[in-house]
Amino acid sequence: MSEHKISRRGVLKAGAATGMALSTPLIFTSQAHAFRNDPGDAKSVKFGFNVPQTGPYSEEGADELRAYKLAVKHINGEGDGGLLNTMKPLSLKGNGVLGKKVEYVTGDTQTKSDAARASAKRMIEKDGVLMVTGGSSSGVAVAVQSLCQEMGTIFMAGLTHSNDTTGKDKRRYGFRHFFNAYMSGAALGPVLEKEYGKDRRAYHLTADYNWGWTQEESIKNTTEGLGWETVNTVRTPLTAVDFSQYITPVLNSGADVLILNHYGKNMINSLTQAVQFGLRDKQVNGKNFEIVVPLFSRLMAQGAGKNIQGILGTTNWNWSLQDAGSQAFVKSFGAEYGFPPSQAAHTCYVQALLYANACEMAGTFNPVNVIKALEGFKFDGMGNGPTEYRAADHQCFKDVLVVRGNENPSSQFDLLKVVQEVPRSQVEYDPAIFGGELGPYEV
Amino acid sequence: MSILSMQSSRKDVVLMIAFAAAVLAMPIWLEPFGAAYPDLMQKFAIFGIFAIGFNILFGLTGYLSFGHAAFLGVGSYTAVWMFKLLSMNIIPALIFGTLIAGLFAVLIGFISLRRSGIYFSILTLAFAQMSYNMAYSVLTPITNGETGLQLAQDDPRIFDAAAEGSGLPLPELFGVTMQDFDGLAGFYICGILLIIAFYISLRIFRSPFGMKLVAIKSNQNRMGYTGFNTRPYLLVAFVISGMYAGLAGSLMAVTDPLAGAERMQWTASGEVVLMTILGGVGTLIGPLLGAGLIKYFENIFSAYNEQILHDIFSFLPEFLENFMVFIVNPFVGEGWHLTLGALFMVIVIFLPGGIMEGVNRLIAWVKRDRSGSSGDGKAKPQASEG
Numbered sequence: 001m002s003e004h005k006i007s008r009r010g011v012l013k014a015g016a017a018t019g020m021a022l023s024t025p026l027i028f029t030s031q032a033h034a035f036r037n038d039p040g041d042a043k044s045v046k047f048g049f050n051v052p053q054t055g056p057y058s059e060e061g062a063d064e065l066r067a068y069k070l071a072v073k074h075i076n077g078e079g080d081g082g083l084l085n086t087m088k089p090l091s092l093k094g095n096g097v098l099g100k101k102v103e104y105v106t107g108d109t110q111t112k113s114d115a116a117r118a119s120a121k122r123m124i125e126k127d128g129v130l131m132v133t134g135g136s137s138s139g140v141a142v143a144v145q146s147l148c149q150e151m152g153t154i155f156m157a158g159l160t161h162s163n164d165t166t167g168k169d170k171r172r173y174g175f176r177h178f179f180n181a182y183m184s185g186a187a188l189g190p191v192l193e194k195e196y197g198k199d200r201r202a203y204h205l206t207a208d209y210n211w212g213w214t215q216e217e218s219i220k221n222t223t224e225g226l227g228w229e230t231v232n233t234v235r236t237p238l239t240a241v242d243f244s245q246y247i248t249p250v251l252n253s254g255a256d257v258l259i260l261n262h263y264g265k266n267m268i269n270s271l272t273q274a275v276q277f278g279l280r281d282k283q284v285n286g287k288n289f290e291i292v293v294p295l296f297s298r299l300m301a302q303g304a305g306k307n308i309q310g311i312l313g314t315t316n317w318n319w320s321l322q323d324a325g326s327q328a329f330v331k332s333f334g335a336e337y338g339f340p341p342s343q344a345a346h347t348c349y350v351q352a353l354l355y356a357n358a359c360e361m362a363g364t365f366n367p368v369n370v371i372k373a374l375e376g377f378k379f380d381g382m383g384n385g386p387t388e389y390r391a392a393d394h395q396c397f398k399d400v401l402v403v404r405g406n407e408n409p410s411s412q413f414d415l416l417k418v419v420q421e422v423p424r425s426q427v428e429y430d431p432a433i434f435g436g437e438l439g440p441y442e443v
Numbered sequence: 444m445s446i447l448s449m450q451s452s453r454k455d456v457v458l459m460i461a462f463a464a465a466v467l468a469m470p471i472w473l474e475p476f477g478a479a480y481p482d483l484m485q486k487f488a489i490f491g492i493f494a495i496g497f498n499i500l501f502g503l504t505g506y507l508s509f510g511h512a513a514f515l516g517v518g519s520y521t522a523v524w525m526f527k528l529l530s531m532n533i534i535p536a537l538i539f540g541t542l543i544a545g546l547f548a549v550l551i552g553f554i555s556l557r558r559s560g561i562y563f564s565i566l567t568l569a570f571a572q573m574s575y576n577m578a579y580s581v582l583t584p585i586t587n588g589e590t591g592l593q594l595a596q597d598d599p600r601i602f603d604a605a606a607e608g609s610g611l612p613l614p615e616l617f618g619v620t621m622q623d624f625d626g627l628a629g630f631y632i633c634g635i636l637l638i639i640a641f642y643i644s645l646r647i648f649r650s651p652f653g654m655k656l657v658a659i660k661s662n663q664n665r666m667g668y669t670g671f672n673t674r675p676y677l678l679v680a681f682v683i684s685g686m687y688a689g690l691a692g693s694l695m696a697v698t699d700p701l702a703g704a705e706r707m708q709w710t711a712s713g714e715v716v717l718m719t720i721l722g723g724v725g726t727l728i729g730p731l732l733g734a735g736l737i738k739y740f741e742n743i744f745s746a747y748n749e750q751i752l753h754d755i756f757s758f759l760p761e762f763l764e765n766f767m768v769f770i771v772n773p774f775v776g777e778g779w780h781l782t783l784g785a786l787f788m789v790i791v792i793f794l795p796g797g798i799m800e801g802v803n804r805l806i807a808w809v810k811r812d813r814s815g816s817s818g819d820g821k822a823k824p825q826a827s828e829g
Contacts, residue, residue: 104750107746114701115705121699122483122746125480125482126482127746139591143590143591146611146701149611150611150613209588210589437596439611
């Protein structure tokens with residue numbers, strides 16, 4: 001056996017080991033203050049695109065994913081740059097974000113809160129994404145947003161129109177570019193009054209979840225403000241395909257306006273069936289029977305075909321807009337995929353860019369700084385004119401489009417005609433009216 | 444079948460220790476599979492509990508319930524309500540989630556167990572679909588319909604109103620939240636409950652009660668002729684299995700405080716049947732393996748996209764790479780159901796006893812191989828018990 005000698009090397013080794021052991025708690029505490037999924041020196045960062053690939057909103061989901069892929073290209077400096085050319089103010093340099101290349105992972109929300117949260121969790125915990133974005137349902141958006149708040153990961157909401165998303169369920173880590181039901185109501189009101197008068201009887205069919213509820217409420221408030229009477233409000237399940245049992249009672253209700261608070265395939269089916277039941281050819285109370293679809297999209301118009309012609313609604317954005325931003329986006333989307341983008345694609349593309357730009361502005365991926373960069377951020381050239389991310393509720397404020405199903409479409413995509421661009425001032429509201437709290441910056 | 448042979452309790456101790464070690468070490472050995480992240484490991488444990496419970500009914504008595512997801516949903520809703528009303532501590536949520544699901548099982552079991560075979564399956568399916576549709580329609584004040592039941596800032600939470608911070612509270616166990624230790628806290632709570640659930644299931648399998656259940660499976664009429672009233676035993680098995688589902692459901696709410704009606708849909712009931720058959724009906728470990736496999740497919744395979752496939756096959760020449768991606772692409776991503784379906788068919792055709800039959804055949808093959816050379820294949824495990 002060897003004798004016990006205390007060598008210099010041994011002492012140094014022991015000292016280093018003791019130091020390591022003692023500093024371990026410090027490492028842990030410093031990690032506790034760092035943020036989740038800090039990319040550190042990595043060459044790339046990951047975004048998580050969580051969109052419905054199956055279920056009633058799958059069409060929108062597919063278009064959202066196309067837009068996200070395009071956004072990643074443009075952020076990384078590939079392709080023609082898209083809205084990077086028109087966005088003002090712009091911090092992105094076309095070399096990724098803070099010099100790191102952007103990669104992405106995808107997931108299927110199935111338009112179910114459970115599945116969407118599981119998918120978002122996988123992205124955050126396993127794939128290490130810095131930001132989750134997407135979704136085409138407010139139920140899912142609210143669920144994922146509250147998860148992201150718990151996890152300390154920023155959520156850039158995709159297509160979600162419920163007042164709740166930035167109202168009673170708003171979160172510090174959640175941001176919405178899309179407009180909401182309140183704005184739809186405020187924008188649609190004057191047009192409805194002009195077109196259909198002050199003496200109408202409305203019947204609502206409403207998708208039975210938080211988006212449908214708030215839209216029904218907002219539209220009801222607006223139309224009752226005009227002097228309309230609400231005959232009945234009926235809730236229909238999101239998974240419904242056959243709406244005949246809901247439409248038959250409308251015929252005998254004495255109503256002369258049917259308001260469809262439906263979206264996606266729900267709306268395509270309910271509108272088609274309402275037209276097949278002959279509602280639009282009817283005369284009630286001496287007036288033409290009318291159908292209103294408060295939230296419109298081109299994808300739905302495409303699905304509903306001729307039935308959409310002449311029907312009024314609102315939309316966040318339409319590809320036929322003539323400003324530089326919209327045209328740049330339509331051009332690069334069209335060059336990539338061969339057809340114009342939907343409003344879902346537009347809002348998702350813009351959201352991805354806004355997040356990347358905010359990181360560049362903040363000079364870090366730390367969500368606390370990124371949130372502060374986004375709050376109150378004013379920008380232009382993204383297709384909606386001057387826009388502001390209101391700090392009080394993380395809702396974007398911009399002009400709202402009132403549209404009508406085109407009577408004489410010049411192409412299979414030319415389905416919506418802009419009736420009026422309602423200015424931001426007309427759709428603004430006090431953030432306090434919906435209640436809710438943003439919550440803390442640090443989680 | 445192995446369940447009939449009364450094995451020594453010593454062997455069970457070894458099994459129990461090995462099982463506990465395997466569960467607790469999940470974060471280590473799942474790492475190479477890309478599955479060692481908290482959410483998926485929690486799912487493994489939760490659906491493991493669900494499948495173990497289902498197996499107590501289906502595996503032992505042969506009664507195929509097609510409505511077990513209803514108990515899962517009831518457990519979830521109850522747990523979230525406990526968070527809303529009582530406390531963010533998970534203990535009341537777990538206890539009440541399990542108990543209410545048990546009560547619900549008494550009700551459904553009492554009616555459904557008047558029939559057997561396919562009629563029993565259809566009855567349970569009908570009850571589950573009724574619960575699902577009611578959660579979406581008349582019960583929306585309790586279930587919040589499509590949006591799902593969620594926590595809110597202004598919930599009463601009568602037991603912990605004092606320590607109200609900003610933001611929504613998280614489920615916790617005496618101050619340890621489910622997100623602590625990089626989410627491992629949540630997993631270990633599920634994991635430990637899984638071990639307990641497995642132990643109880645083991646005791647049931649080995650007990651006289653378990654024997655009676657197996658006797659019902661092999662010939663219910665004969666049991667009746669010998670003077671046994673089988674229905675109370677069946678009902679107890681049904682309720683135990685419903686409580687397992689309720690525990691799994693409340694754990695789902697514990698790890699993620701949200702409850703949606705889609706948890707009660709018939710596809711969710713079908714899933715646990717698949718898990719059990721895939722793993723091996725009537726075996727102790729089988730349902731767990733089935734649950735793990737299905738959840739792994741659902742979460743990992745479904746996330747593969749073309750980009751990842753190109754990375755995987757990037758070692759091949761370009762045209763071969765593109766060809767392979769073209770071939771494999773339909774089977775991953777949205778196509779993961781296809782792969783699962785194919786796997787299911789292969790297993791049902793070639794291994795009717797599920798994965799466990801495959802494992803047993805493998806063990807038998809290895810043993811035969813070894814007994815040919817040395818003949819002490821049996822001595823080995825005993826030595827390790829020492």
